[in-house]
Each structure stands twice: as C-alpha cells, then as structure tokens.
Amino acid sequence: MSTKKGALHRLLGGASQALGNLVGGALTLALVLRPNRAGSERARKNADVLIAACRAFQAKHGRLPDTLEQLVPDFLPDLPPAKFAGPHFGFTYDVDAEATRHVLGWTDVMPFGRPYYVFEEDRWGYLD
Structure with missing residues (x-):
C-alpha cells in the first residue's frame, strides 16, 4: 500500500509542477506579447x-x-x-x-x- 501511496504522491507532484510550468509560461507570454x-x-x-x-x-x-x-x-x-x-x-x-x-x-x-x-x-x- 505504501508503494501505491508513494507513486501517487510522485504522480501528483509531477502534475502539479507541470501545471505550474504551464501557467508560468502562459503568464510570461502574455506579458511579453501583450499589446502596448x-x-x-x-x-x-x-x-x-x-x-x-x-x-x-x-x-x-x-x-x-x-x-x-x-x-x-x-x-x-x-x-x-x-x-x-x-x-x-x-x-x-x-x-x-x-x-x-x-x-x-x-x-x-x-x-x-x-x-x-x-x-x-x-x-x-x-x-x-
């Protein structure tokens, strides 16, 4: 059971990091490309x-x-x-x-x- 918990924790941690990178990238693009x-x-x-x-x-x-x-x-x-x-x-x-x-x-x-x-x-x- 602890193996499943550890795998789930790693999976959720990776997904959270990917989501953070995606949001950060989108915000960077919005700031760089936004109309003046x-x-x-x-x-x-x-x-x-x-x-x-x-x-x-x-x-x-x-x-x-x-x-x-x-x-x-x-x-x-x-x-x-x-x-x-x-x-x-x-x-x-x-x-x-x-x-x-x-x-x-x-x-x-x-x-x-x-x-x-x-x-x-x-x-x-x-x-x-």
Missing part, C-alpha cells in the same frame, strides 16, 4: 493630429500634401511619432501616382496589424 495599450492610444491620437494637419493643408492649398514632411513647420512643429519608431514601423503616407488616393497608416501590432485611414473615403480600416 498606451502606445496604441498615443499612435491613434497622433494619427488624428496628422489627419487634422492634412485637412488644414488641403483647405489652404486645395489638395492633400504629397508627403507628411510638407506639413512641417506651417501645420505642425514636427511629425509626431507612431507606436513604434523606425523607417518600417512609423507612420506611412501613401499617395498613388495620380494623387487620387491618400492613405495614412502605421504598425500597431508587430509584425502585422496595421490601422489605416483613407482620406478620400474619410474612413478607417485595418490591414492584416
């Missing part, structure tokens, strides 16, 4: 600032800017940051060849997850 909510909110507010500046540019010049840099310094003191820094993750501003479509976007969740705003349609979208 404050950064996302800041990026959205900065996108609103850029949209307002583009609309002010449009009101003054009768067209949207070709680049975001055209907003500085007349409409903005400098370009606000997106959620992440860097040439591939900051704000993007795409204009088609005929300048009939202007799209502002940024990376919200790496490596994908990109909100965007289409000026001509006055609408938000989400890519990926």
